Amino acid sequence: MNFNDTKKFAVAVALLAFGTANAATINLSKCVASINKTMSDGASVTFWVFGPAGGMCTGALPGAPIEVGVGDTLNLTLNINGMTPQEAAPYNGHTIHLHGADVATAEDGVPETGAPVTGDTYTFTPAGNMYGSYMYHCHVHTVKHLEMGMYGALIVRPKDASGNFLNQITASAATTYDYVQTYLFSTVDPAYHTATGDSTVFADYNPKYFLITGAEGKTTAAPAVSLAAAVNKKVALRLIGLHSVGGTFEIRDAAGAAKTFTAYTEDGRALPTAQTVTSLDVSAGQRFDIIFTTPATTGAWYPQISYKKLRDGAAYATAYGKVTF
Numbered sequence: 001m002n003f004n005d006t007k008k009f010a011v012a013v014a015l016l017a018f019g020t021a022n023a024a025t026i027n028l029s030k031c032v033a034s035i036n037k038t039m040s041d042g043a044s045v046t047f048w049v050f051g052p053a054g055g056m057c058t059g060a061l062p063g064a065p066i067e068v069g070v071g072d073t074l075n076l077t078l079n080i081n082g083m084t085p086q087e088a089a090p091y092n093g094h095t096i097h098l099h100g101a102d103v104a105t106a107e108d109g110v111p112e113t114g115a116p117v118t119g120d121t122y123t124f125t126p127a128g129n130m131y132g133s134y135m136y137h138c139h140v141h142t143v144k145h146l147e148m149g150m151y152g153a154l155i156v157r158p159k160d161a162s163g164n165f166l167n168q169i170t171a172s173a174a175t176t177y178d179y180v181q182t183y184l185f186s187t188v189d190p191a192y193h194t195a196t197g198d199s200t201v202f203a204d205y206n207p208k209y210f211l212i213t214g215a216e217g218k219t220t221a222a223p224a225v226s227l228a229a230a231v232n233k234k235v236a237l238r239l240i241g242l243h244s245v246g247g248t249f250e251i252r253d254a255a256g257a258a259k260t261f262t263a264y265t266e267d268g269r270a271l272p273t274a275q276t277v278t279s280l281d282v283s284a285g286q287r288f289d290i291i292f293t294t295p296a297t298t299g300a301w302y303p304q305i306s307y308k309k310l311r312d313g314a315a316y317a318t319a320y321g322k323v324t325f
């Protein structure tokens with residue numbers, strides 16, 4: 001069997017092993033678009049982003065979230081046919097790596113272990129112990145391509161007996177939520193966006209922009225993301241660390257008081273014991289799925305992340321979201 005036949009065989013075996021009447025097959029295709037984004041200081045920064053394949057490739061930062069149910073089969077195709085390579089060899093292409101997902105090496109999108117960089121289909125069937133937030137990103141010249149914006153959220157959701165998604169983080173009813181939003185953390189060093197190949201620029205990271213789900217959110221009055229919830233409701237936030245620095249996540253009220261929240265998963269697995277805390281350090285590549293309960297009176301809280309230097313923990317900047325109730 002050649003490489004692709006081997007993959008088809010593996011998929012067939014996986015379907016026989018895990019396929020159930022309620023398991024869905026999800027076929028998605030992604031392309032790669034180059035976009036220019038105007039930042040808060042007026043500067044234009046070029047990003048490479050995953051868009052939906054078909055026609056001329058367009059997209060936004062970050063790539064659209066992908067949702068897959070436990071036991072479903074995701075066939076995620078990267079189609080870069082006819083695209084001029086954005087970097088010279090050996091970085092002359094792209095892949096999709098499903099970060100944190102247990103997949104066979106041939107589905108892993110890592111060029112160093114044999115993945116083609118000219119397009120492929122990546123197959124993933126989440127097992128019953130996988131819940132919550134993962135991520136997908138390009139694994140070619142990762143120090144550059146991740147920074148360029150080649151990423152998005154990958155969410156594994158529990159399903160009911162009829163095959164419908166449950167509005168809970170894991171199979172446990174204790175993780176039921178009324179509202180959900182993704183907080184995808186990322187940082188931008190504009191020098192990385194113009195450097196190529198093995199430039200020494202990549203030896204030192206100096207981020208200038210600090211994002212939540214593709215937006216800066218520099219103040220509580222101009223949050224990166226906002227959610228209109230209601231009083232006495234459960235709000236789930238999916239925290240996904242695609243930043244290249246350190247970060248501390250908190251939820252604060254309008255007066256600045258820290259609020260408690262409960263983490264139910266870490267890195268796509270249920271925590272043995274849910275952790276109720278007022279802050280969480282979120283590292284590069286790390287994920288948490290959390291829930292908080294809105295209070296009984298109307299107002300707003302501000303989920304936020306303080307980005308920090310890896311070298312000494314010094315604060316860079318805080319990016320804010322907003323939840324009204």
Ligand SMILES: [Cu+2]
Nearest residue numbers: 094138140145
């Ligand atoms: Cu790439």
